[in-house]
Amino acid sequence: MTQPDRAPSDSAPDLTPFTEQGKRDLAVLVALESVSAQGRMLPETADAVTRLLEAEGFTVQRFPGQVAPILLAEAGEGPRTLLIYNHYDVQPETPSELWNTPPFVLTEANGRLYGRGASDDKGELVSRLAAVRAVKARHGGTLPLKIKWLIEGEEEVGSPSLAGFVAEHTADLQADGCWWEFGSVSEDGRPVVSLGLKxxxxxxxxxxxxxxxxxxxxxxxxxxxxxxxxxxxxxxxxxxxxxxxxxxxxxxRPPSGADLKALESLPDARPPLQESYGVRGFLGNADAHEVSRRSNFExxxxxxxxxxxxxxxxxxxxxxxxxxxxxxxxxxxxxxxxxxxxxxxxxxxxxxxxxxxxxxxxxxxHAARSDVAHPFVQTALAAARESYGQEPIIHPSAGGSGPMHSFIEHLGVACVAMGIGNVGGRVHAPNENIRVEDFASGVKFGVAFLEALSRE
CATH class of the missing domain: 3.30.70.360 (Alpha-Beta Plaits)
Known part of the structure; x- marks a missing residue:
């Protein structure tokens, strides 16, 4: 794979080449119809992800899952170890007639990248890989921290293999914290960080x-x-x-005082939902605070x-x-x-x-929730402030679900979800998309996060 030109090690790299390479990687992955609910192209997509990781110096192990292969990759050396979790499977594209562009062709239009998996979760994966490339370029081709990367192909069907895998491979997955598979950016450019899942x-x-x-x-x-x-x-x-x-x-479990305090800074979630999806009302005529409270804690x-x-x-x-x-x-x-x-x-x-x-x-x-005061969480929030130039929006828990509980239970790590989605991203729906500027910002955040962890 052709590498972007390296920036001098004593200055921040120009991230444009890495972002552009990431977009090319994303086009390759979106073209692979890795629909786990239908068993489509899962080994082929695992192969493609393996090639991308190995090209960046990762040693990749492959394990059988009930539905799709599980990948465990490792690279770098340093005082801190970061565990990253992603998945390469996607939701079915149906109803395909409602797509404005081919669902398995990454298409750029009006400042957005469209395609199944562009956000969830192939876009997240390759934006992080682009950040790894940029950090390596800054450090003469080496990673100044250890990264363990766990990537599965069964998340969209409930991750039936993952909890058992994490329990069995606890020693191999030890880390100082876990960067979770998703995240988003608000309409006004603020990073949206989630610390848990239902x-x-x-x-x-x-x-x-x-x-x-x-x-x-x-x-x-x-x-x-x-x-x-x-x-x-x-x-x-x-x-x-x-x-x-x-x-x-x-x-x-009732929310803690810190959990409740985090709600105070959350923006009103109702207008974006109404504008993006035509929502006509909210249960019980809930106000902004009640919508946030229910979404996080109920x-x-x-x-x-x-x-x-x-x-x-x-x-x-x-x-x-x-x-x-x-x-x-x-x-x-x-x-x-x-x-x-x-x-x-x-x-x-x-x-x-x-x-x-x-x-x-x-x-x-099971549900999972990390402590906002955890040092790993605070490092992620500081990197978000540095890269976005704005105060992060902190959700103690996302409204969605995923296999985070086994990481907290078996590994004892804090988990932070920070990524490149947007409120109009139509994840799981026709016309799934990310904003190009959010993809670039996600690479910038990844660089700041990895650099901060390597300095600790």
Whole structure:
């Protein structure tokens, strides 16, 4: 691979060549359709990532996963060790007809880079690799700290192999802290740092009343599975979004004083959501503070989809034989996914809905949260201030989920999520994108972060 010209070791490098090389790397990775939900091009993408890492002097080990290979790479020497976590798998591109550009062709338009994985998570990965190149150039071709890089291909299907891998390879993954796989930049250019993730439980509720669809006139004497599923869902939360399942909140860990203080500096999240997605309102008419509090510290129940019966044009007077609904719970620290499933089963039984079956989907995740006062966290925040020239926006916990808990539980490291996404990035949706300026800023942050860690 052609290397960008090296800057003198006693001055900050011009990052433009490294950013441009990163964009070329991103084009290569976006072209690989690494959709883990469908098992597409996962070994091929692991091969491509391996080549990129080995070109920069990383020793790469490859381990089998349940769905896709796991990569563990290592390079550099120094007084500090940084663990980086990324993933190379992506969400399906469907509905493909809603894309304005080919989903697996990195396309630059209007100051943005479009493509599946441009943000989540291939863009994050290559922006960090570009920062590694720049730091090496500044230090005569060597890395002044040790980097361990764990990259999986199963994150978008719940990381079924990762917790076991981390537990088994604890000695190999020891580090002073972990740079997590995502992050974003606000509309006004402030870095958005997340220190935790919610847990998740994905379930399917199923109900059947017959072996075959029936004439709708029989609705006078035979119950309807869609009605029973509707009853089940309606019984699980109130109109404000609070979960109604008895015992659900018993183990919720309350936020610390430092956690609550971090909320004071958060901007109002409502206008960007309304502008980017056309959101028409918020549960319980929540104000800005309440939106932030719930997003960071409250668990939630969401209905992903409701299916059954006739849905084509016109009418069909049918009583469906069966139906199903997909739901997920977002959890906070100390909530146990298995206990949530048990509580749901007891709740449905108490509602007279014992015939509604609960099917567990994918791997469940526990929630995780790092201490804002941790020295590693403070180093990351200082690097963000230096590179962006603005005070970071600190989320004690992101609203999304991921396999962070095993890192904190087994490795005892603090985790910091800082990256290149944006509120209009449409992650997991058609027209996923990053802003070109955020990609460049992400490389600049990576350089500042790596340099700061090497000096400690």
């Amino acid at each position: 847990g998740i439980v994905c379930l399917e509720l199923r109900c059947a009343v017959a072996d075959s669809d029936l004439h709708s006139s029989l609705g006078a004497v035979i119950d309807n599975p869609l009605y029973r599923l509707s009853r089940a869902i309606a019984s699980m939360r109130d109109d404000s979004g609070r979960v109604s399942i008895p015992g659900f909140y018993d183990s919720v 668990p939630a129940l969401n209905v992903n989809g409701f299916h059954g019966g006739y849905g084509d044009a016109g009418s069909k007077t049918v009583l469906p034989a069966s139906g199903f609904a997909k739901i997920d719970f977002r959890l906070v620290p100390d909530q146990d996914p298995a206990e949530v499933v048990r509580l749901l089963r007891a709740h449905l039984d108490a509602q007279g809905l014992s015939d509604v079956e609960i099917v567990e989907l994918e791997s469940h995740e």
